[in-house]
Structure formats: C-alpha cells, structure tokens
C-alpha cells in the first residue's frame with residue numbers, strides 16, 4: 077500500500093465515495109441533478125467556512141461551542157450596519173468580521189488569560205451571545221437588507237460559480253497557509269502535541285490561544301455574512317445548534333479531539349461527508365429524529381475510531397524481538 | 400579571549416509557596432566540560448535546570464553569567480540564544496510532528512521568524528542528524544520512533560539551535576546499555592567540539608564513565624564541586640545524603656506456599672514459553688536487557704496484554720484477566736515503570752492520589768468518603784515511603800520526579816495486594832532512598848506479600864531477590880536461587896544465548 081493510502085484523509089475520501097454511490101443508487105433522479113448538487117454545495121459552504129475556524133482550535137485540543145452564536149451575532153451586526161450606516165458590500169463584510177473578532181476575543185481572553193476550560197468559557201458566552209442577539213432583534217428576521225447586497229449574493233462568476241464559492245476558497249487557502257507556513261500555525265500543532273513543550277521551546281502559548289479564538293471569530297463573522305448573501309435575510313435562530321455541525325465536520329474529518337492531528341483537507345472531506353449524509357437522508361425520506369440519531373452516531377464513531385487508532389499505534393511500539 | 404567558564408551562577412535561590420527548592424546555590428561549568436549535577440530526590444536539580452532554561456524565574460539577587468556576560472533575565476528564547484539547551488526528562492518533543500520539524504522548530508523560532516521555510520528546516524535537521532551519525536528518517540512522525548531514537552532527536556534539536564551547553568535531565572533512564580554507549584560516544588564528540596554537557600542522573604556508575612566534575616546539591620543547598628578523579632561511589636553518596644549508605648543483602652524470613660504459577664505463557668512478538676512459580680513472602684527478581692520482554696510479560700499477568708497461549712494459576716486455580724481491574728480485584732497490584740506519566744493525577748493532591756485506588760474502602764456508615772480515615776491512610780503511606788515534602792495537600796505535579804514515583808508506589812501499596820508487581824522500583828529514585836525502598840519491599844514480603852520485581856540494576860537485583868529469572872529475547876534464559884545469585888552469571892544469561900559461552 078502506498079503511504080498516502082494509509083492516511084486518514086484517504087479513508088474518509090473512500091467513505092465519501094461510498095456514501096455518494098449509495099445515495100445515487102437509492103434515489104438517482106433527485107440526487108444526481110445539477111440543481112441538487114449545487115444545493116448541497118450552497119447549504120454546506122457556510123459550514124465549510126466555519127469549520128476552517130474550528131479546525132485550528134481542535135488541533136490545539138480546545139473547543140469553541142459558541143461558534144453558532146458568533147455567526148449569529150456577526151450576521152446581525154453586519155446586517156444592521158448595512159441597513160443603518162453604509163450599504164457598501166466590503167464594509168458589510170468588514171463589520172461582520174470585526175464583530176466576530178471582538179466576540180471571539182472575549183472567548184479568547186477567558187480561555188488564554190483566565191485559564192478557563194474552553195468548553196466552560198464558550199458555553200457561557202454561547203448563552204450570552206444568543207441572548208444579546210435576541211435582545212437586538214427581538215427574535216425577528218431581518219429582511220430589509222440593502223438591495224445591492226442581495227444582488228451581490230446572486231452573482232455567478234462565469235455564469236456558473238456562485239460568488240460565495242470565492243469566499244470559501246479564500247478562507248480555505250488562508251487557513252491552510254496559516255497552518256502550514258506560519259509559526260502561528262506550527263505552534264497550533266505544537267500545542268496540540270505537547271503544550272508544556274511548546275511553552276518550553278518558546279511559543280507564546282497564551283497569545284497564540286487568544287489569537288485562535290479571535291480567528292474563529294473572524295471566520296464565523298465572514299461565514300455569517302456569506303450566509304446573509306445567500307438568503308438575502310438574517311434569521312437569528314438559524315444558527316442555534318450549528319456548533320454541533322461544525323465540530324462534527326471537523327471531527328469526522330479526522331481531527332483528533334485530544335489535539336495534534338488533523339488537516340484542512342480532512343476537514344473539507346468531513347464537511348462533504350456530513351453534507352452528503354444530511355442531503356441523502358432527506359432524499360431517502362428518513363424521519364428527522366432518525367437523521368439526528370444517525371448524525372450523532374457518525375460523530376461518536378469518528379471519535380471512537382480515533383481513540384482506537386491511537387491505542388493501536390501505542391501497542392505497536394511495545395514490540396519485542398523474540399528469539 | 401576564550402572564556403574558561405561557559406556558565407557561572409551564584410546566589411541562586413528559588414522559593415515555591417511550600418518549599419525553598421534552592422537556597423543560595425552556585426553552579427559553574429567550564430567550556431567543553433562534561434559536568435554532573437547530582438543530589439537526592441527533591442534536592443533541586445530540576446529546579447536549577449529550569450531556571451537556566453528560563454522556565455522559572457529565580458528569587459531576586461541571583462547572579463547568572465554566560466561566557467563572561469552578566470545576564471539580567473532569562474526566558475525560554477533568550478536562554479536558547481545564549482547557547483543553553485535542555486533535554487528535559489520527558490524530552491519535550493512533539494509526537495505528532497515529523498522528525499525534521501522537531502529538530503528545527505526551536506532554532507527557527509529563536510530566529511524570530513514568522514513564516515516557515517520548510518526547505519531550510521530540513522537542511523537544519525539533516526545537518527544535525529548527520530553530525531550525530533545516526534540513521535533516522537527526517538519525515539517520519541516522532542511518535543513512531545523508539546524512545547532511544549527520540550532521545551537522539553532531542554539531542555539533534557539541541558545541536559540545531561547551536562547549543563554551547565546541553566543539559567540532560569536523567570537521559571539514560573529509558574535506554575538500554577547499548578543505547579547508553581551510543582549516547583556517551585556522542586557526548587564525547589560534543590565535548591571535543593567545545594560543547595559543555597551537564598548530566599543529571601541517579602546512576603553514579605554512568606556518571607563516572609563520562610563526567611569530569613560533580614556538583615552536589617542537598618536539600619536545595621550547594622554542597623560543593625568535586626573532580627571525578629578524587630571521588631568514588633561511597634564518597635559521593637555520603638556527600639549527597641550526608642551519611643553513608645550501603646546496599647546490604649536482605650534475606651527472606653520465610654518463604655511460603657506457591658501463590659502464582661505461570662505455565663508456558665506465550666505471546667507472539669512479546670515473549671515465549673514463560674513458566675515460573677511465585678511464593679508468599681518471596682521477592683522474585685526478573686532481569687535482562689531492556690527490550691527482553693520483561694515488561695510485556697508482567698503486563699500479561701495484570702490483564703494489560705493478552706497472551707496467545709499458556710496458563711496463569713492463582714492459588715491453584717486458572718485465571719484469565721480481561722482487564723487490569725480484574726487483576727486488582729484478585730489482589731494483584733502493578734507499579735508501572737513510567738510512573739510519572741502513567742500513575743498520577745497531576746493536578747490532584749498527594750492525599751487523593753494515594754487513596755485513589757482504595758476509596759471504596761474508606762467510607763463511613765453512610766457510604767460516603769470518610770475524610771478523616773482517608774487522611775490517616777494517606778499519611779501512613781506518606782510516612783512509609785518517605786515522600787518529601789510530606790504535605791498531603793500538595794498537588795502531585797509539584798513533587799520532584801523521584802518523589803512523584805514514591806507517591807505511585809504508595810498508591811498501590813495502599814490496596815494491600817497479595818501480589819505486588821513492580822517495574823524498576825527505584826528508577827529515578829536517589830541512592831539513599833533506594834535502600835529505603837528495598838527495606839520496605841523486604842518488610843512487605845516478610846509480612847506475607849509475594850513480590851515480582853523487574854529491575855535492570857544489577858546491585859538491586861543482587862540485594863533483595865530471593866530468586867532471579869533472567870530474560871533474553873522473550874524467553875527465560877536462566878534462573879538462580881540463593882547463593883547462585885551473582886552478577887557474573889546473571890550478566891552471562893542476559894547477554895548470551897543458552898548454548899554459547901564466552
């Protein structure tokens with residue numbers, strides 16, 4: 077077997093292909109249409125962007141369950157900005173990104189400087205951000221988004237590629253580059269491998285962690301505004317529970333929940349797999365509660381597989397040369 | 400002009416909330432010298448090293464001079480920049496990264512770069528690996544390498560950051576004899592190139608092999624510097640502990656009936672055809688080279704490693720432990736070799752760690768934990784195994800390496816096992832305390848416990864084993880009893896196949 081065939085990414089790709097084949101056979105008329113495929117892409121694009129923010133955090137062994145709320149707050153903020161301040165499209169994105177960074181920084185401050193466990197800190201802010209969002213919007217949809225922005229959201233490049241796709245590519249490329257070619261990214265891997273050692277060789281672990289949570293804030297902000305551009309309106313409730321999908325996609329994409337292992341490619345495949353499963357189950361008319369049970373099981377399966385793999389690798393190392 | 404001394408340190412103190420770990424310590428290392436730093440568990444060796452690494456800040460008033468330059472404050476980056484490189488007890492490497500990145504990352508980081516130059520990283524790594532003259536693929540994940548190779552990677556990393564002084568904290572505790580020899584050869588090469596090496600170890604024989612000067616710490620105080628040629632084992636020990644210590648042979652009082660019998664135990668790739676008996680009141684020593692299958696074999700007795708074939712009889716009836724908790728329920732305790740990592744909840748205090756395995760026995764009539772009994776039980780074992788400082792509330796992670804080891808031993812003794820399996824009982828434990836641990840083991844055996852002790856340290860095997868099994872390449876290659884137990888015959892069986900002589 078070739079080296080690359082042993083990677084987690086290859087295994088996930090195989091599963092993706094298998095799932096693709098199963099659904100195609102199960103419901104070929106509805107599944108294999110350009111319209112449906114584009115639907116899958118469009119509805120999972122936002123997920124894919126958000127997952128780019130989650131990956132580095134999971135790589136350090138951290139977690140951010142407030143990601144859905146971050147996206148919600150950021151999209152509300154940017155919508156209000158565009159409605160009341162300026163309908164400039166670039167500034168609209170900037171407003172979303174900046175509010176994401178701001179709220180992410182709050183998470184980061186609790187985690188990096190107050191040494192609060194990430195799950196606790198972000199669970200707290202999840203509730204706060206959701207409350208804040210409901211307070212601002214009264215729970216109502218924001219539908220009066222400036223026409224220019226709504227038009228922009230319907231643009232296709234070369235009459236084929238939705239403009240949102242560009243955002244996905246940019247965010248994926250940015251995350252990949254940051255992780256591979258900056259010491260910030262290598263620090264992310266180092267912390268996930270051994271946080272004490274990372275500190276000892278001179279990584280500024282606190283600052284790095286702080287920036288991680290700002291980064292997911294930034295990414296969520298962009299993801300939120302991208303969603304607004306797709307639907308032309310903001311539904312403050314739509315992001316409730318979104319964190320499960322984001323974290324699920326990263327984990328199903330082969331990232332180890334204890335940190336250290338994972339890749340951008342794997343995460344993308346994880347998103348594709350989750351998207352395919354969701355779409356497939358709808359097309360195969362599986363009841364919603366079964367869908368939920370199934371998705372949850374897939375996530376648990378992925379985590380279990382990761383733990384078993386780590387155990388086997390450990391066992392392999394205590395080998396003795398028997399006479 | 401060349402500096403005679405690479406490092407000169409004076410008036411270094413370090414106060415932790417609960418202890419003064421260092422009290423006015425001096426430490427000087429010459430350029431190109433191999434220097435030993437020794438002392439009992441908790442003497443302050445690791446603390447001193449961490450100060451030089453810039454990990455801990457010393458109390459005010461410390462004077463640190465590197466190559467004649469007085470240094471105000473050290474942090475992990477400036478320490479490396481001044482040429483100090485530390486190989487910590489746990490190596491501080493990254494199992495999830497490649498060998499190349501592990502080697503080059505700190506030197507690149509130290510240059511303050513923000514962007515990664517992968518080509519340059521590989522070149523740095525290549526150069527360091529070539530200098531060592533070892534064969535380690537740059538692209539393999541570090542976690543897939545043996546401990547010995549990881550050790551070499553750690554050295555390569557020091558070289559890559561242009562270290563002028565490499566400090567190694569107990570570097571040989573996980574290495575076999577052959578691997579130690581390779582390490583020593585490398586140390587001599589480094590020395591020839593003008594690099595100073597500081598060596599922290601409890602294995603005095605090894606230190607005599609490579610070190611020129613000994614610095615001795617005792618209870619955080621500086622005792623003195625001594626040239627190796629004027630020293631011998633017993634002089635060093637009495638300076639370290641302030642009294643003389645000897646390894647007396649401790650004989651068994653009475654050996655009772657068979658409690659455990661192993662027949663033809665086999666596991667492919669681990670061990671083969673293992674048969675022996677263990678009796679009440681007996682200490683059975685199992686020795687052999689590192690990697691001879693000793694640990695894997697006792698894992699099988701504890702439900703950690705399922706054998707392919709063979710029988711284990713406990714009190715005459717066959718047992719088959721699926722998990723360690725089955726073994727514990729049957730009265731077996733296992734103290735693993737890698738205690739600092741495997742045995743402790745580092746954030747919990749010592750009291751809770753020691754009583755962790757016996758919590759269900761320390762309840763009151765309401766089935767709630769009886770805090771008073773818990774404290775009594777913990778204090779009893781703290782005294783028995785002599786942990787210092789004897790502060791039940793101190794978090795386990797704050798104890799020195801050797802004292803953490805003792806806490807794990809205490810935790811297992813608290814389960815009152817009928818059979819105690821103990822892997823390298825005195826690994827990382829100072830010479831003075833070794834004798835204490837030996838006496839404790841003998842005491843336990845005299846009270847009726849049966850003990851299996853894996854040990855690579857011959858003097859230890861000779862001092863307390865009633866019977867010795869020597870393993871070689873997964874098999875029992877020799878068995879000795881009473882007066883037959885001597886170092887020569889054991890070494891022969893450990894190194895040589897059965898039928899060959901010489």
Ligand SMILES: Nc1ncnc2c1ncn2[C@@H]1O[C@H](COP(=O)(O)OP(=O)(O)OP(=O)(O)O)[C@@H](O)[C@H]1O
Nearest residue numbers: 415420440441442443444445446797798799800801
């Ligand atoms: N972070 C800490 N907080 C509180 N006390 C500490 C801390 N680190 C070390 N100590 C204490 O400082 C003293 C010296 O510990 P140190 O680790 O330097 O000993 P050592 O000489 O390396 O011993 P060993 O041979 O057992 O490794 C010990 O009493 C230890 O409990």
Ligand SMILES: [Mg+2]
Nearest residue numbers: 444445799800
């Ligand atoms: Mg130490």
